[in-house]
Structure formats: C-alpha cells, structure tokens
Amino acid sequence: MKTFGKIKEFDGYNGYIQAIDGKEYLLIKDEIADENVLSEGDRVYFEPDLYKTPEMEEHVARFVRKLEKQEVNEKKSVM
Numbered sequence: 001m002k003t004f005g006k007i008k009e010f011d012g013y014n015g016y017i018q019a020i021d022g023k024e025y026l027l028i029k030d031e032i033a034d035e036n037v038l039s040e041g042d043r044v045y046f047e048p049d050l051y052k053t054p055e056m057e058e059h060v061a062r063f064v065r066k067l068e069k070q071e072v073n074e075k076k077s078v079m
Contacts, residue, residue: 004067007042017044017061025061026051036066043067 005019007027015027025048032038046061 001047002045003048004043004045005061007038007040007044010038010040015040017046017064019048019061021048023048023059025059027061027064031060031062031064033063034065038064038066 003019003021005017005025007015008018008024009015010027013029017025017027019025025046027038031046038044044061044064044066046064049060049062051058051060
C-alpha cells in the first residue's frame with residue numbers, strides 16, 4: 001500500500017517525510033527508488049514500513065519516488 005507525503009528534512013543521506021496519515025517517516029538514501037534528486041519540500045510517494053526492535057520503533061519510508069507536478073495535480077483533483 002502506497003502513501004504520500006512531503007519531505008520535511010533531508011541532507012542527501014537521511015531525513016524525514018511528513019505523510020498524509022500524520023506520521024513522520026524516516027527517509028534513508030538507500031530507500032530512494034528512482035534516479036531523481038530529492039530535496040526538502042518535494043512531494044513523494046512510498047511504501048510505509050514499521051521497523052521494530054526491543055528498544056525502539058521507527059516508521060520507515062521504503063521505495064521512495066518523487067511525484068511529478070502532473071501527478072500532484074491529478075491527486076489533488078481526485079481528493
């Protein structure tokens with residue numbers, strides 16, 4: 001299941017995505033699935049995942065792809 005969000009912070013390696021479900025997802029460079037260069041403020045779609053250990057629980061964005069302007073407009077018109 002894919003979800004959508006906007007990159008809040010990104011230093012080229014790690015950052016956070018604010019998703020439409022209200023959660024923040026960890027963005028890791030290795031999880032970027034396309035060749036587009038991502039930066040803060042970009043709108044993206046991704047597969048949400050929950051990484052759990054006994055000490056912590058972290059929401060992680062997997063297979064992150066940048067939404068093109070045309071796709072953003074189509075999503076707004078559907079909503």
